[in-house]
Amino acid sequence: MATTVNPSTRSTTTEAHARREAWRRRLPLLPALVFTIIATQIPFLITIWYSMRSWNLLNPASDVFVGLQNYIAIFADRTFRQVAVNSVLYTLGCVLLAMLLGIGLALLLDRKFIGQGVVRTMLITPFLIMPVVSAILWSISMFNPSYGLVNWVIGLVGIPPVAWTSQYPFLSVLVALVWQWTPFMMLLVLAGLQSQPKDVLEAAQVDGASTLNTFFYITLPHLRRYIELAVLLGAIYVVNTFDQIYLMTAGGPGTQSANLPYYIYQRAFLGFDIGQAAAMGVVVVVATIVIATVALRLIFKSFMSTED
Template identity: 75%
Template sequence: MTALDTAPAPGGRAPSADGPRSRRREDGASRAEGWRRRLPLMPAFVFVVICTQIPFLLTIWYSLRSRNLLRPEGETFVGLRNYLDLAVDSTFRTAALNSILITLGCVLVSLLLGLGLALLLDRGFVGRGFIRTLLITPFLIMPVAGAMLWSISMFDPTYGLVNWLIGTVGISPVDWTSQFPMLSIIIALVWQWTPFMMLLLLAGLQSQTGDVLEAAQMDGAATWTTFVHITLPHLRFYLELSVLLGAIYVVNTFDQIYLMTAGGPGTASANLPFYIYQRAFLGFDIGQSAAMGVVTVIATIIIATFALRLIFTSINSKEQS
């Protein structure tokens, strides 16, 4: 041992031999505290893993095999052949395109209508609470009930309300779900999801401070100028969140397609969830339907991750400003 090893530290105190030991104790205590906080969440975590991740791993396993429920003895490992078959499956491409069209059409129209309704409900008038309750009602109706309502009560070619309305101006009855299947599905989805967009955007409008709007009004800014330069930038986070959540939910649409058009005529209105259902439960092709499910999940994760990064970027830029 040299004199440097026993020399007092700057400030007159000798180095403590318990320093590393005390740090280890502190690290152990912090880890114990972390586990103590996580422990109540472990049952929920285990439940989520069992209900989501294990089935997804099994789906990946089935997607690598040729498995048909009508020929269980012919099950073999085929690797990526099911995924390669999807590349030349024209029906799969049609279903993917329909999923994109239905999602974009529903989300964009619902967003615009929800923004307009949110702006109206942000104003004070007699009966606002009652009107807001009525506007929320479509979102509270079960998708199956909503699909039956539009298929029978609204779009029925003989007794539907829509044909009765257009008949009052001399237009011939239209079989909406057969002649315009995609439009019929989008209208039913817009009716259901507009209240969801309205609630999110209304929350954003009500979080806006009135001082900024009063200052703009005192400066002589027009209503449209105030909306474009003050209100819309404030609503950017809520608009992006509405688009993200709406797209995640709408891309999984099944009830409206199954009950209104059954994917028809032919496969003209089938989206990816409905086509996966057809291949799995009508065609009994578990291998290829599992491959389609994996591709759909991966594509949804990629889009959701990109959208979440945009949202977090806007949040960080807003906090820094």
């Protein structure tokens, strides 16, 4: 007599097998997950704990639990609001300018010409230089008021020397950041250009479309997801800028050129206020995560709509 298998039992067995198979695939990733939790989440939880204490290293007796008082204090701090605005301006200014320059350079490198490989290598070089070296290069070789290259160039047309890092500290740091991040934007846009189907461009040319119309209606929509990804990654890294500010202007005059990471450094290692510095760090991390999550969802939506 033939035996019949209960469909519910068969379904349960299939689900159990699928779960085992899923865990088998995930098991090799478990050590990396554990390491990530230990290296990132545990320090972040400790930072949250410190942010709820009034702890100044110069006064050991001040280590008491104060709850959310540090968060209230930093949002009432005018300097914190100023450096937060500076961080936004640094990020927007650097990302937008670097992206515009990156698109222009990528369009040039997408054409065939003699020495293309050498030019591409030279344009990529600024991104390969360490931020500390970049900051020293711009503050000494370029912006030095006595022998800087920028003052030598403007002196050729009769403009008197300018103490760039003292008179225009924000602009000086921004220029150094744009110089360093333009190659990164250029590489991502260039990858998008080289992935563009050539038959589409040829069809547009046959139909009589001008170069500008081809760029704005065919090339630019194709580059959208590459530009969005470059803007997101660039913004995440630029908002954490520290080296250029520390070495070029030290956040000065006053806090005119400081951003949030540098101000946190000042409060923690110069003011020894661990509680408020930790609270600022938590605010910066949470804000970055929220913005990055929203941006990633928009990018994934763009990728899915393109695939459909």
